[in-house]
Amino acid sequence: MPRRDAEPVPCLLELALLHPDPDDMAWLVPTSPQEVMTRLLRGVYDEVSASQGRVGSAVAAFERYTTLGEESPYAGSGAGAGAGTGGGTGLGEGTALRVLDGLARIQTAMDEATQACTTEVLTVQPGGIRREYELSEGLHRALELRGRGVRMRGLYNHVARHGQGLLNYLELVGGAAEARTLDEVVERLILFDRTVAFIPANAERTVALEIRQPALVEYLVTVFDRLWRLAVPLTAPLPDTGIEGISHRERSIAALLAEGHQDAVIAERLGISVRTCRAHIARLSETLGAASRTQLGVRIAQAGLDGPPAVAAPAGRAPLSLPAPAAPTRARPPESPTAR
Structure with missing residues (x-):
């Protein structure tokens, strides 16, 4: 098209959707869609990378800050005495609270907790029907836990009943696992041996908290146990509403x-x-x-x-x-x- 026809729409040139014809600069020709998309996505990629860098810096600063109590000359006496054991306000790496940034670090911590687990795993899994690949990824861990005599209990939304995958998973794991459902459950929660808990720390679940503070863990266990008593076993029918025509x-x-x-x-x-x-x-x-x-x-x-x-x-x-x-x-x- 003639360059003058594009003047009322400057974004066509600003976004490089059109570019001058090398043979006649008074004319414009369309740019390849692949070229435009690559350039636009490069900008998005750079923004995401910069944001991830800022998140990493913030997490590193937080973890550095939480260890300051251990370096204090007063850490061995008074209120600071519990800093390294999870009993005080200093929460260093590997103590009462850890920020796990990134899926790889989260998975490593979960694997370590799974290996150390000896008695019980409690989980809350919000959301809809469990996808087959999600259940398959956790099956080998569940079978390993079952082999050590570990009992597993899981809470799900009622809608999870409509997926065959969860029923197949429980059948493969056998009597070591039990599932119940509720209309609503809390955000994702995983508890090992009532001593360590994992909860998400952001909406995308790319950052998690590993909690070992006894009072916090006990609180989360109490929440789970009360929800469990209210929940309906997966194999039992949902209670009737008592109102004809209303599910x-x-x-x-x-x-x-x-x-x-x-x-x-x-x-x-x-x-x-x-x-x-x-x-x-x-x-x-x-x-x-x-x-x-x-x-x-x-x-x-x-x-x-x-x-x-x-x-x-x-x-x-x-x-x-x-x-x-x-x-x-x-x-x-x-x-x-x-x-x-």
Whole structure:
């Protein structure tokens, strides 16, 4: 195209999507898409590399700072006496708290804890259906633990029940492993022998904390044990909602909607996709006869779905019926194909 035609759109030249024709500088020709993409991605790569460098520097500075208590001339007496043992405020490398930066360092620490484990492993695995490759990667460790007589218990979201991979994994591990599920679980947690715990330290799970401070570990064990008592064994059916036409998951979604959470937040907490969440909300609206989100909130409250589940009705008792929907004041618009 003539150079003058590109003047109203300067970004075409700034991004080098067009470049001058070597034979006639008054004309512009398109740049190869591969060349443009390589140049743009190079800038992104440089930015990511710089950010990773800053993170590494910050972690190194933090670890240097945590060892200052050990170098203090007062570390051997008074409040500083526990600095090197995890009992004081100085948390040096290999003591009460370690920052593990990078997947390789995290994996090394996990392998060391696995090798030292002798009695029990407790895990919380949030998210959706467990992928086959994730389960396969951990299978050899689980079999090794089973060979040493170590017992394993795992907590998952209810949605994990819909994947055959978890059932196959438990079958291969045998009676050494047990799994239960909940609507919602806490962030990922791994506990070895109730003495060392691992938790993520960022959303991407590329940084983790290794915790050996006894009070913190005991607190995490208590959290796990209480969630375990509330959870449903993987092989047992989920409790009935007691309301005809409302599934267990839809009841959980209704309670979170009543708390004012957005679709994306609900999906993350239940370990499902946003699309699946919206499909359940659409069915919930249809079942309750709600034509809008506002009306759905009212219907949820009327049906008693805005609180914790009620105790299951005794056998033979009729399920709770839904309130009759009010006559609509206008025709209900057709459901958008994107709602599901």
